[in-house]
Amino acid sequence: MHYYRLNIHKCIIFLLFTALVIPSKAQETIVSYIKKNRGFTAIKDSAAYTNIIRLSTNELGLHELNEYYPNGNLKRHGWTKVADPRRLYLEGIIESYHNNGNLAVSAGYKHNKLSDTLKRYYENGLLKEIRFFSGSEASPNEFLFQDQHSRLIYYADSTGRQQIVNGNGKFEFKDSINSEKGQYIDGLRQGHWEGTLKKGKNKFEEWYEKGILSKGTSTDSMGNVHHYTQRDVQPEYPGGIKNLMIFIAQNYKYPKEALNAKVSGQLLISFVIEKNGLANEFEVINDLGYGTAASGIAVLKKAEKWTPGYQYGMPVRVQYSIPIRLNTAPAPN
Template structure:
């Protein structure tokens, strides 16, 4: 873990990027109330769900993890190598559930990454898809195109009509916003694909060879054409996140009252990287008080302009969350 010291008011400030939350401990479990935006609260009634981790590990060194919806139904069950909700390290079988109690996702993890088999289910209980991860890969998110890291073995619509069987078939998807269709062969995208975005305002075409995108072309609502060779490209800070860490460490101004109160802990601030690379819509998810969050927002506003994120060759707005941990200690001689 990297940290960067900054001497102010005879104290040393350490800022480093990790996971988040400071849990409340029971005798045998760690109980944390999680808000909808990912922040943490001491009030159970204001939480989107409750996270409970068993402090004692089993014979494999794993701690049991359970999340619960406000109605008491199980939201997730699995195992973590670390008994700290700030930095869950998933291992083994992880299962999540719909609010009605039906299984939503069953996935195998190794070293906190998807591995082996992933199964998804519709809310009505029917099997939606089966994917196989041949090697341990990062968990899917909005900037990780799953097909680059797995093979689709099975897919069916919500009525149970099978489209992909044994990795082969014609895939068709459509909801109120997006649609796409194309061929799967041996679990990988193959040949010509096409679809629509934003309720049909934008459209795209893609060409694949054994799951690898060779060319993509999107057309926006104004008729502008956007070529691309990578469907999802995340925003990037100049020089990478490490440079942003250094910038924050060198420019964060610890509020005087916070120094007097010896405030330590972790801030969590979210913001949007706009299509032009500027940051906007700052939100404090986890606050330490004493104007520490305001100082965090101030330093982020002073940071350099980002390279925006792209989807289907078109710039998009992307929401980011930045954890900043603060620690006060006597400055070294």
């Protein structure tokens, strides 16, 4: 089943009170082994990549971040304000690499959000696109439609054939699943656009005015027509994420075994918001043991039904990741 992934690591759920963990001065780096589902493992051979954060900071107060593929090739290099692999706070130039060693992405971040210039490269080393983000408006979130927050300055296909130069030109994209084409003027979408989704099963048409979508119409595989004015609409919990945080804090049941063992730390649980708004397919990405993850899933199952996510006016399955921080320390006066 296909779903869209949405990480909301900024929405930390504080059940009790968080404790500040200060690493030893003798410790120079924090080394973490990350699984494919973004969870952590103590076994290097089972990791999708290795994350290394240097504890000492540069003149800007930033920690150096390096990530490596299992074969030792560099996967990502950059800087973070927080020396915690579970909640990176990106700042400055972040570079990602293909496994063959060629640069994949070079992006500027400000306050953990895309800012300034982003460049993408094909695996063969050719430049794919250049985008300019202004005002740090767009969060690094793969669910969001990037054109809402940026101008496309340059685009070329994998053979090097240029389509967009200086923000102008006709854009055409096609892979084994989706396709779309339309016009860019001054880096913004303009006029009539059209494309296909899911190997041609769904079709859509859109109309833009200086990058703003004025209307869109999609037709699904059953012939149903959907009208929309936003390409991407995220799922929403009743009252917002803050209400979900409050619900979890009020209803989470700390397992007796965890209390006796004085377990503290952060759970990370992912789940899918189905097209009908129900939460499903719970997966524990980071477990603290002693039944803490089972209690986290139990409270999420009791939460209210969500408003589902939409793309092109059609409901879609969206994956969320929820961090739940636990602390057995007594509350301060």
